[in-house]
Amino acid sequence: EDQVTQSPEALRLQEGESSSLNCSYTVSGLRGLFWYRQDPGKGPEFLFTLYSAGEEKEKERLKATLTKKESFLHITAPKPEDSATYLCAVMVRSGGSNYKLTFGKGTLLTVNP
Protein backbone atom coordinates (compact mmCIF):
# COMPACT_ATOMS: atom_id res chain seq x y z
CA GLU A 1 0.00 0.00 0.00
CA ASP A 2 1.26 3.46 -0.90
CA GLN A 3 2.18 5.53 2.15
CA VAL A 4 3.13 9.17 2.59
CA THR A 5 4.30 10.48 5.96
CA GLN A 6 4.92 14.14 6.64
CA SER A 7 6.86 15.56 9.56
CA PRO A 8 6.61 17.50 11.70
CA GLU A 9 2.83 17.72 12.05
CA ALA A 10 3.17 21.34 13.10
CA LEU A 11 6.05 23.81 12.97
CA ARG A 12 6.24 27.26 14.46
CA LEU A 13 8.97 29.60 13.22
CA GLN A 14 10.00 33.17 13.77
CA GLU A 15 10.09 35.39 10.72
CA GLY A 16 13.43 34.87 9.00
CA GLU A 17 14.10 31.51 10.70
CA SER A 18 14.78 28.97 7.94
CA SER A 19 13.72 25.34 8.27
CA SER A 20 12.68 22.24 6.34
CA LEU A 21 9.61 20.07 6.09
CA ASN A 22 9.94 16.36 5.42
CA CYS A 23 7.88 13.98 3.30
CA SER A 24 8.84 10.30 3.30
CA TYR A 25 7.10 7.88 1.00
CA THR A 26 6.72 4.19 0.22
CA VAL A 27 5.20 3.55 -3.19
CA SER A 28 5.44 1.20 -6.10
CA GLY A 29 6.42 3.07 -9.21
CA LEU A 30 6.59 6.76 -8.32
CA ARG A 31 5.38 8.89 -11.21
CA GLY A 32 5.79 12.20 -9.46
CA LEU A 33 5.88 13.89 -6.07
CA PHE A 34 3.86 17.02 -5.50
CA TRP A 35 3.94 19.82 -2.96
CA TYR A 36 0.86 21.89 -2.28
CA ARG A 37 0.06 24.80 -0.03
CA GLN A 38 -3.37 24.93 1.60
CA ASP A 39 -4.83 27.94 3.38
CA PRO A 40 -7.70 27.42 5.85
CA GLY A 41 -11.01 26.73 4.12
CA LYS A 42 -9.49 26.65 0.64
CA GLY A 43 -8.42 24.05 -1.86
CA PRO A 44 -4.74 23.07 -2.15
CA GLU A 45 -2.62 25.32 -4.33
CA PHE A 46 0.01 23.68 -6.50
CA LEU A 47 3.65 24.48 -5.71
CA PHE A 48 6.00 21.91 -7.27
CA THR A 49 6.24 18.59 -9.06
CA LEU A 50 9.39 16.48 -8.77
CA TYR A 51 9.89 13.42 -10.94
CA SER A 52 13.26 11.88 -10.20
CA ALA A 53 15.81 11.59 -7.39
CA GLY A 54 18.21 14.52 -7.35
CA GLU A 55 15.71 16.93 -8.84
CA GLU A 56 15.29 20.34 -7.22
CA LYS A 57 12.84 23.17 -7.83
CA GLU A 58 12.61 26.66 -6.39
CA LYS A 59 9.95 29.31 -6.08
CA GLU A 60 10.61 32.46 -4.10
CA ARG A 61 11.49 31.34 -0.55
CA LEU A 62 10.66 27.69 -1.18
CA LYS A 63 12.90 24.95 -2.51
CA ALA A 64 11.84 21.33 -2.98
CA THR A 65 14.22 18.40 -3.26
CA LEU A 66 13.71 14.70 -3.92
CA THR A 67 15.56 11.50 -3.04
CA LYS A 68 14.51 7.89 -3.58
CA LYS A 69 12.75 7.78 -0.21
CA GLU A 70 11.83 11.32 0.76
CA SER A 71 11.36 14.91 -0.24
CA PHE A 72 12.18 18.10 1.61
CA LEU A 73 10.56 21.49 1.35
CA HIS A 74 13.08 24.06 2.47
CA ILE A 75 11.79 27.44 3.55
CA THR A 76 14.38 30.21 3.57
CA ALA A 77 13.78 33.34 5.64
CA PRO A 78 10.04 32.74 5.93
CA LYS A 79 7.50 35.52 6.28
CA PRO A 80 4.15 35.46 8.11
CA GLU A 81 2.35 35.08 4.77
CA ASP A 82 4.05 31.70 4.35
CA SER A 83 1.88 30.39 7.17
CA ALA A 84 -0.27 27.56 5.80
CA THR A 85 -0.56 23.79 5.71
CA TYR A 86 1.91 22.22 3.30
CA LEU A 87 0.82 18.97 1.71
CA CYS A 88 2.94 16.34 0.03
CA ALA A 89 1.47 13.83 -2.42
CA VAL A 90 2.78 11.00 -4.57
CA MET A 91 1.39 10.00 -7.92
CA VAL A 92 1.32 6.39 -9.06
CA ARG A 93 -0.29 4.65 -11.99
CA SER A 94 -3.72 3.26 -11.16
CA GLY A 95 -4.82 1.08 -14.04
CA GLY A 96 -4.88 1.94 -17.72
CA SER A 97 -4.07 5.56 -18.38
CA ASN A 98 -5.16 6.78 -14.98
CA TYR A 99 -2.99 8.03 -12.17
CA LYS A 100 -3.74 8.29 -8.48
CA LEU A 101 -2.56 10.90 -6.00
CA THR A 102 -1.98 9.85 -2.38
CA PHE A 103 -1.53 12.62 0.18
CA GLY A 104 0.23 12.92 3.49
CA LYS A 105 -1.55 14.57 6.42
CA GLY A 106 0.34 17.80 5.99
CA THR A 107 2.53 20.10 8.06
CA LEU A 108 0.92 23.14 9.61
CA LEU A 109 3.45 25.96 9.39
CA THR A 110 3.04 29.09 11.48
CA VAL A 111 5.46 31.99 10.97
CA ASN A 112 5.36 34.61 13.70
CA PRO A 113 6.37 38.23 12.97
Next chain:
Amino acid sequence: SQTIHQWPATLVQPVGSPLSLECTVEGTSNPNLYWYRQAAGRGLQLLFYSVGIGQISSEVPQNLSASRPQDRQFILSSKKLLLSDSGFYLCAWRQQYGYTFGSGTRLTVV
Protein backbone atom coordinates in the same frame (compact mmCIF):
# COMPACT_ATOMS: atom_id res chain seq x y z
CA SER B 1 -8.36 29.76 -19.74
CA GLN B 2 -8.54 26.52 -17.81
CA THR B 3 -10.50 26.66 -14.57
CA ILE B 4 -12.34 24.38 -12.18
CA HIS B 5 -15.54 25.34 -10.38
CA GLN B 6 -17.07 23.74 -7.36
CA TRP B 7 -20.26 24.58 -5.49
CA PRO B 8 -21.72 25.20 -3.05
CA ALA B 9 -18.94 26.52 -0.81
CA THR B 10 -20.69 25.51 2.39
CA LEU B 11 -23.59 23.21 3.13
CA VAL B 12 -25.39 22.19 6.31
CA GLN B 13 -27.63 19.18 5.87
CA PRO B 14 -29.63 17.03 8.29
CA VAL B 15 -28.89 13.35 8.72
CA GLY B 16 -30.83 11.28 6.21
CA SER B 17 -31.13 14.05 3.63
CA PRO B 18 -29.80 13.72 0.06
CA LEU B 19 -26.65 15.37 -1.25
CA SER B 20 -25.50 16.68 -4.59
CA LEU B 21 -22.19 18.48 -5.08
CA GLU B 22 -21.18 19.65 -8.52
CA CYS B 23 -17.83 20.21 -10.14
CA THR B 24 -17.21 21.59 -13.61
CA VAL B 25 -14.05 22.35 -15.54
CA GLU B 26 -13.54 24.83 -18.36
CA GLY B 27 -10.97 25.14 -21.07
CA THR B 28 -10.22 21.47 -21.60
CA SER B 29 -11.78 18.29 -22.93
CA ASN B 30 -11.85 14.72 -21.62
CA PRO B 31 -10.23 15.60 -18.30
CA ASN B 32 -9.46 13.07 -15.58
CA LEU B 33 -11.53 14.19 -12.59
CA TYR B 34 -11.33 13.29 -8.91
CA TRP B 35 -13.34 13.71 -5.70
CA TYR B 36 -11.39 13.93 -2.45
CA ARG B 37 -12.55 14.33 1.13
CA GLN B 38 -10.53 16.00 3.83
CA ALA B 39 -11.62 15.21 7.38
CA ALA B 40 -10.21 16.89 10.47
CA GLY B 41 -6.85 15.38 11.42
CA ARG B 42 -6.66 13.28 8.29
CA GLY B 43 -5.09 13.71 4.90
CA LEU B 44 -6.99 14.06 1.68
CA GLN B 45 -8.72 10.79 0.92
CA LEU B 46 -9.50 9.85 -2.68
CA LEU B 47 -13.18 8.91 -3.02
CA PHE B 48 -13.82 8.61 -6.76
CA TYR B 49 -12.13 9.24 -10.06
CA SER B 50 -13.38 9.38 -13.63
CA VAL B 51 -11.50 9.13 -16.90
CA GLY B 52 -14.54 9.86 -19.08
CA ILE B 53 -18.31 10.18 -19.38
CA GLY B 54 -20.07 7.46 -17.43
CA GLN B 55 -16.78 6.00 -16.18
CA ILE B 56 -16.52 6.05 -12.40
CA SER B 57 -14.07 4.24 -10.15
CA SER B 58 -14.59 4.08 -6.41
CA GLU B 59 -11.63 3.99 -4.07
CA VAL B 60 -13.38 3.32 -0.77
CA PRO B 61 -16.75 1.74 0.10
CA GLN B 62 -19.04 4.36 1.53
CA ASN B 63 -22.36 6.09 1.57
CA LEU B 64 -21.51 8.24 -1.43
CA SER B 65 -21.70 7.85 -5.19
CA ALA B 66 -20.38 9.79 -8.16
CA SER B 67 -21.53 10.39 -11.70
CA ARG B 68 -20.08 11.95 -14.85
CA PRO B 69 -23.03 12.93 -17.02
CA GLN B 70 -21.03 15.27 -19.25
CA ASP B 71 -17.40 15.50 -20.26
CA ARG B 72 -16.60 18.40 -17.96
CA GLN B 73 -19.06 17.73 -15.15
CA PHE B 74 -18.49 15.53 -12.10
CA ILE B 75 -21.16 15.08 -9.43
CA LEU B 76 -20.89 13.65 -5.93
CA SER B 77 -24.14 12.36 -4.42
CA SER B 78 -25.71 10.61 -1.52
CA LYS B 79 -29.25 9.36 -1.01
CA LYS B 80 -29.09 9.59 2.78
CA LEU B 81 -26.37 11.50 4.58
CA LEU B 82 -24.67 10.19 7.71
CA LEU B 83 -22.94 12.23 10.42
CA SER B 84 -19.68 10.67 9.28
CA ASP B 85 -20.09 12.24 5.83
CA SER B 86 -19.16 15.63 7.26
CA GLY B 87 -15.94 17.03 5.86
CA PHE B 88 -14.31 19.22 3.26
CA TYR B 89 -14.95 17.89 -0.25
CA LEU B 90 -12.59 18.78 -3.05
CA CYS B 91 -12.84 18.20 -6.76
CA ALA B 92 -9.60 17.94 -8.72
CA TRP B 93 -8.54 17.78 -12.32
CA ARG B 94 -5.34 16.19 -13.54
CA GLN B 95 -3.30 18.39 -15.83
CA GLN B 96 0.05 17.78 -17.44
CA TYR B 97 2.07 19.30 -14.62
CA GLY B 98 -0.10 18.14 -11.74
CA TYR B 99 -3.50 18.34 -10.21
CA THR B 100 -5.62 21.48 -9.89
CA PHE B 101 -8.13 21.61 -7.08
CA GLY B 102 -11.41 23.42 -6.76
CA SER B 103 -12.16 25.72 -3.86
CA GLY B 104 -13.94 22.96 -1.93
CA THR B 105 -17.30 22.42 -0.22
CA ARG B 106 -17.52 22.37 3.56
CA LEU B 107 -20.28 19.86 4.39
CA THR B 108 -21.67 19.65 7.89
CA VAL B 109 -24.20 16.93 8.60
CA VAL B 110 -26.30 17.69 11.68
